[in-house]
Amino acid sequence: MSASLLLAQALNGFQLGVLLFLLSAGLTLVLGIMNFVNLAHGSLFMMGAYFAAAAYGATQSFLLAGVAAIAGTLVLGVLLERVVLARLYERDHLYQVLGTFGAILVFNEVARYTWGQSPVFMNVPEALAGTIPLFGLAYPVYRLAIIAVGLVVGALLYLVIHRTRAGMLIRAGASDAQMLSALGVDTALVSGLVFAVGAALAGLAGLMAGPILTVQPGMGEPILILALVVLITGGIGSIRGAFYGALIVGIADTVGRAFLPGLLREVAERSFAQNAGPALASMLIYLLMAVVLAVRPAGLFPVKHG
């Protein structure tokens, strides 16, 4: 285990974390402000990846792929919110889980119907293809681009939420939606807007993930579960929590998978290590989350109200 390998894995983890942040940011906006659990967020991510892959395949332009992914999921998200989810705001969380669970099934079949069962491939755009030398190893430029996009989006979100009037309304909605509505603000508009932004972020995540993950039906679910783990670890409803939570989970997951089996082989019996290593690596982030929750039920970076 060399230092540069560790560094490469840490960087990969950072990149996964940034991708998770794009997804969790949208999820936490909806969750924090509307107190709504949207399991179909992962499906929006999947649809974003499909839109991007289809547009890229047709035009060979990454820019157009981006437009298709973001605009497509935005429209889809607004439709989903208006047609189904808005009717469930007032209802118990159970019904929200159920409605969005149904939506996942529908989205998966729509994808299967439109693009078929087999994976769709999307190439890395030429401008971002190669690798660059980084601390003595060749690191793919595209992964650095993902990190850059995630950091820019994070900074923009921070500015919008903390420095603009719209952001003020969003924060007000998060701490007391009823009061905000009493002050004459159209809260349905605010929540619709927040949902649209969340969906677009999921689309952006899908676009960036397209070339490095397999674009196929059902690809949204595993990453949705990761995003939920991020939210719980970081603290539900806070963008800051989503950011740090995503980085922690991304790095823990990647580094754990890369080094835990080897580490276990050093200390434990060979046959046991071979079996337990990969399983333990997959469980690592869930263990992390359980420990965090047992010690700090509100997460590591709970949202501060008032």
Next chain:
Amino acid sequence: MDKPHAVLTAPLALPLHSRTLPSMRVLAATLLIALLAAVPLLAQWAGQPYYLTLVSRMMVFALAALGLNLIVGFGGMASFGHALYIGVGAYAVGILSFHGITSGWAHLAVGLLAGAVLATVIGLVCLRVSGLAFIMITLAFAQMMYFVAVGLKQYGGDDGRALPARSQFGAIDLSNDAVFYYVIFAVLMATLFAFHRLLRARFGMVLQGCKANERRMRALGFGTVRARLVAYVISALVCVLAGMLLANLTLFVSPSYMQWAVSGDLIVMIVLGGVGTLFGPVVGAIVWLALEELLSSGGWGLPAAADELMKTHWLGVLGLLAIVVTVCMKQGLYGWLVEREEAKP
């Protein structure tokens, strides 16, 4: 959803109506139970042994949904990870069988013990939070165990593994499909009866009180955390039982029993039948699995293209149905009967 109140008054009011005419609700439940009891005969008469397996499967999931509804419907704790306990039951049967231990009593003891220990530990962590966080942390624990099962390479890992034979319970021969059917039926009925009594006992009242207003219950001096933990463990154990029956039914053990979609299915069944009604989950499970069977088998007599489309993409149709149920039905199929009855003067 003032269900606790509804549940408490319904049985008391019942004799007044039933003296003249049995209520719709009781009639429907009795009819369904009688039908379930007659399935082996009907299947034999129709020469369709497949129905026996299909309805066995429905009853196994009805049992799991019944268990989950104890905490979802009566305790107000929406667990999105109860597939975990189905997996524990299934793997208890699977792992012991692989090592040559075929005694059903041993399977039962190990499964229930492992389930109880696991549920107590997980419950203690999960009950620290409520509402949305509870949904997600239960989901996360189920995922964690899913990966454990995937990691069990010697028991088939990802692909799962077939069982050599069903559990052996001495004189009761589970290898006979009809006998096995009636064992599942008996377990389901016994659980229904036990829950019926449990919910009317002091413990059940405390649990339902916790759902209505936990702070008030605490102020009244009830140990609410303990009551909720006990309910969580009981509901988990019922799911463990369902998992053991499922493994025996399919003669197969695989991590897919613990997939999060299974937890979602269980919740759909509960809501479809009626959250917080005793019999609702049974109705919901039967209807949901019947829909699954109908949609996936095709042959609707629609134009050929539409039939084919339905058959390949039945999951999407099922998803649409789930959305419609969620949006349109507040009390579920059986819950609707209960509600109607209460509306009467």
